[in-house]
Amino acid sequence: MVKSIFLKILQKVPDFEIRIPVIGIGCGVLGLAFAKQNIKMGEIAAQLLKSLEYRGYDSTGAIIQDENGNITIRKDVGAPSELVHTLGITKLSGKIFCGQVRWATFGAVTKENSQPHDVKCKIHIYGAHNGNITNANQLKAFLIQEGHKVVSDNDGEILVHTIEHYFDMYLSELAGSVKSRKKEIRKKAMRKAIVKAGKILEGSFAAIVVDPITEMLYAIKSGSSLYVGIGNNESGNDFILASSDLTAVLRHTKILINISEGQFVEYNHKYYQVFAQKDLAIKRKGKPDLIFKAGNKIEVQPVRSKLRVEDTKLNPPFRYFMEQEIYAEVESSQKLITFFKNDNEHGKKIISILTQHNQLSNYQKAVHNILASNRLQEQQKIFYSLISDKSFTNIKNDCLKKIPHLTKLQLYGDSEVSFSKKDFYSDDANIYLDIIEKRLDAKALLLAKILDAISEQNEIKQFNDNVDKFLDIIYNAWTNGASIYTACCGTSFHAAKTGSIFFNEIASVEIIPILPGDFRGQYSKSMRNNDVLIGVSQSGETKDLIDIFNDVESLGKNIKKIAIVNNVNSTLAQEKSDVWLPIKCGPEIAVPATKSYINQITLLYYLAIRTAEMRLKYLDKNSTSKKEIEKLRHQILIRKETLDYIPKLIEETISTTQPQIEYVAEQLFLEPSMHILATKLSAIAQEGALKVRETVLNHTQGGEGAEFKHGPNTILGKNTVFGIWNIESMMKRFNNIIDFVYQEADKDNVVTVEDMEKIIKAISDYIFTQVKPFNLLPHSMRIFNDAMERFDFFGALYRNYPLIYITGPEDRDVRLTISQINTHKIRGTNTFVIAEQNEKLMLNASTSPSEDSDYKWGYIELPKTDDTLLTTFSSIVVLQLLALKMSIKKMKYLNRIKVPCHGVHPDVPKNVSKSITVD
Structure with missing residues (x-):
């Protein structure tokens, strides 16, 4: 009886619904124009929309215009992987495509708020954007007052209406009362409208706007990523494609039109012209700034991208890009170290063989001509003329005889042709591989390797020249008692903090790592002549960092600026610095930075060694202390040996720690909060905490272990942090x-x-x-x-609070860590240690504070090095893998219990985004 009563009561209990809001990671926008009607336009549009799904899947939309000017709009709430079929997008044909995937920010997830927006209140245009218009509400009121019918709460509609409003106004001025259909007048009016809208619209965005009469598209870059490519398809149909995502463009063409911040492109299938959306001053080294007024033409020549789509693919057996990129750290760091040391024996032998055959200068000239051209046919003509030359046969035979490994150059992969990239080292390698395309033979593959070797030697020479400049700058600062700052954000900041440990321990040179905002507050007005500012950035486009470089430049003092970047063609490297150095990690797709971080700290480790060598030369000339000199000489010798060991250490860490990481991930993946405490290695703790926050969305804080007892430890015991x-x-x-x-x-x-x-x-x-x-x-x-x-x-509700401890193998650090473990676990913690094998540490971690305690512990044993500096590499790899496993476990759990929009994903976590900027 009571059981039936209880069941009746349960029927009255409302269902629990947990809503986790997801704020936009950036959305994605597309604009494609063909020369003529394409019956496969819908299929192409669907492919492009699906390629941007990682940027947003709250809604999907497409407008396709055919050769007769008819417009078809298909958009709704949902992910592109589903809606391209249910909306019938795949079945459409057309000439122009404007598309968008949305991650909702302004306006709820509704069909009305989906993009693109087709507007015709004053004059007919359509378009879409990604980003945020922060004054959208004020503009909405203005537009309604001016007679516009705004049908949504979406800021993208506000952008399109704003441009429509001024397009109509300027067209009336230029053409009189009759709305002109003359192309040149309409184009001029649209340009003026875009410039005017740029002064009114506040926020960061990229947009595509289309005038259906002129069939002209406008791609606007104002604070968000935007890439434009020009090409033709298999049937010879010319096209130009603009996208928020570089990979989407590279799938269709390698020829890019570089568009910078504050610019827009007017284009159709073949014609394009870049304009300044606002007043611009483009800095040039050793030359006056290029000044452009808003609306001015900017001449931009197309360039061939060095990236291949294959470089951005997820390869079996990996399920996530983050996973693939962690495993790629072995190869990535090895290539970087080989580059440092010019240790590629095959490349050096190839150069020697070319020299012996008196052909080095001819092949160098061919490399120069290939790289100077953006036309594939012209590059292929140069390439295959080398094979046709009778000297190539002798060079080929000599290479295969003296370098037997070259006979093993081969292909891998089933469905697509691609190369074993381990045999290619230069940044230009992809250009040579694109040249031979699918027409593969042993000669072509060998020649690609020969040209790659020449490019590699050119890059090594430039790198060494830049390292020498770096050392000259550091030497000048050090000998003048000046300060050296490394300003950077996020993961790059943690890399810089790790680098400061290297410079301190190896070279006894102080480097001050600091965030750009803190730099502005603490040092920007107290910098002196001979100070140095080093910017560390993956993209080289980080606005906060560029602003700091501009601030330092405006001081008018003798302050040298150095950039450490992955994208050497970036603003930071080419326009803002006196010297730049590459981390050469290649493209990184997952939002959480992993292999780029490893390459950053590997480069900083190398630079610390070179700085120590520079300091040794100074001491040899100026110091009377033989003991100090010998100590430094011994340190340099050890560090050179350990540099070679780094890739093997990463590989061993990945292969030996998996079961322990799996166990700890199982204990932690649903914990709402935890701390990572490091002894002397706070940068590692902070970077590990960032990886967990990014991928698992659990609150995680990292820092110096000794600091935890100065306030943060109040979280131990009973608290109100519930998961x-x-x-x-x-x-x-x-x-x-x-x-x-x-x-x-x-x-x-x-x-x-x-x-x-x-x-x-x-x-x-x-x-x-x-x-x-x-x-x-x-x-x-x-x-x-x-x-x-x-x-x-x-x-x-109360559980033991999880603490992760990281320590190097030095006795002092181990003793401090043991003290912290015992201090905290009696107040209600679970203990997880990341360290090399140490019985005392293991015993103290594994001992329960009391018999009735629900105490958990874990010990992830790092490969033995007896070297604290090497621990920075092994411990961060463990933390990256731990974050990856926790993220996958939590994502699957939340999916299983049907928590909507939770945003947990190792590659594309909510609220953050990453675009590929290496070129």
């Missing part, structure tokens, strides 16, 4: 209370359905208010009192 496991425990405890009430009520046959309802409601209210009920009958009150006395409801 899913806490809620699960609470629900189980509530079920225990209900079971108790059920059992007690079963003993008393006078309990009615109404009594049971009142008892359960009274318990629910009392738990959070501590106000006893006044409406219960005596027998119900007895059951209520017994339940509240027997059960500690909130006790079920």
Whole structure:
């Protein structure tokens, strides 16, 4: 009887729905124009939309215009992988395509708020954007007042209406009362409208706007990524494609039109012209700035991208880009170290063979001509003329005889032709591989390797020249008692902090790592002549960092600026610095930076060694302390040896720690908060914490272990930080209370359905208010009192707080870590250690603070090096893998219990985005 009563009560309990809001990671926009009608336009549009799904999947939209000017709009709420079929986009044909995938920011997830927007209040245009228009609400009121019909809450519609408004205004001025259909007048009016809108629209965005009359598209870059490519398809149909994502463009063409911040492109299938959207001053080294007024033409020549689509693919057996990129750290760091040392024996032998055959200068000239051309046919003509030359046969035979490994150059992969890239080292390698395309033979493959060797030697020479300039700058600062700062953001900041340890320990030179905002507040007005500013950035386009470089330049002092970047063609490298150095990690697709971080700290490790060598030369000339000189000489020798060991250490770490990482990930993936505490290696703790925050969305803080007792330790014991496991425990405890009430009520046959309802409601209210009920009958009150006395409801919410400890193998660091473990675990923690093998550390981590304690512990044993500096490499690899595994576990768990829009993903976590900027 009571059981049936209980079931009736449960029917009245509302379902729990947990909503986790997802704020936009950037959305994605597309604009494609063909020369003529393409019956496969819908299929192409669908492919492009799906390639941008990682940027947004709240809604999907496409406008396709055919050769007769007819426009078809298809858009709705949902992901492109589904909607391109259900909306019938794949079946459309056309000449022009404007598309967008949305991650909602301004406006709810509704069909009305999906993009593109087709507007015709004053004059007909259509378009879409990605980014945010922060003054959208004010502009909406203005537009409505001016007679526009705004049908959504989406800021993209505001952008299109704003451009429409001024397009109509300028067209009336230029053409009189009759709306002109003359192309040149309409084009001029649209350019003026885009410039005017740029002065009014606030925020960061990229946009595509189309004038259906002129069939002209406009791609606008104003604070968000935008790439434009020009090409033709298999049937010879010329096209130009603009996209928020470089990979989407590279799938169709390698010829890019570089568009910079504050510029827009007017284009159709073949014609293009770049314009300044606002007043621009383009800096040039050793030359006056190029000044462009808003609306001025900017001449931009197309360039061939050095990236291949294959470089951005997810390859089996990997399931996630983050996973693939962590495993790629072995090869990436090895190539970088080989580059440092000019240690590619095959490349050097190839140069020697060319020299012996008196052909080096001819092949160098061919490399120069190939790289100077953007036309594939012209590059192929130069390339195959070398093979046709009779000297190539002798060079080929000599190469195969003296370098047997070259006979093993081969292909891998089933469905697509691609190369074993391990045999190619230069940044130009992809150009040579594109030249031979699928017309593969041993000669072509060998020649590609020969040209790659020449490019590699050119790059090594430039790198060494730049390292020498770097050392001259550091030497000048050091000998003049000046300061050296490394300004950077996010992962690059943690790399710089790690680098400061290297410079301190190896070269005894102080480097001050600092965030751009802190630099502006603490040092920008106190910099002196001979100071140095080093910017560390993956893209070389980080606005916060560029602003700091501009601030330093404006001081007018003798302050040298250095850039450490992955994209050597970036603003930071080419326009803002006196010297730049590459990290050469290649493209990185996953939002969380992994292999780029490893290459950053590998380069900084090398630069610290070279700085130590520079300092040794100084001491040899100026110091009388032989002991100091010998100590430094010994340090340099050791560090050179350990540099070679770094790739092997990363590989061993990945292969030996997986079971331990899996166990710890299982213990932590649903913990709402944790701290990572490092002894002397706080940068590693901070970077590990960032990886967990990014990919798992669990609050994680990293820092120096000794600091935890100065305030942060208040989180230990009872706190109000609750996650899913806490809620699960609470629900189980509530079920225990209900079971108790059920059992007690079963003993008393006078309990009615109404009594049971009142008892359960009274318990629910009392738990959070501590106000006893006044409406219960005596027998119900007895059951209520017994339940509240027997059960500690909130006790079920509390769990031991997880702490991860990182330490190097030095005795002092181990002792400090042991002290911290014992101090904190008696206050309610679970202990997880990342360190090399140490029995004392293991014993203290594994010992429970009390017999009845629900204590958990784990020990991830790093490969043995007995070297704290090498621990910076192995420990961060463990933390990257730990974050990856935690992210996958949590993502699958949340998907299984159907939590909507949770945003957990190792490659594309919510609220953050990454675009490929290496070229």
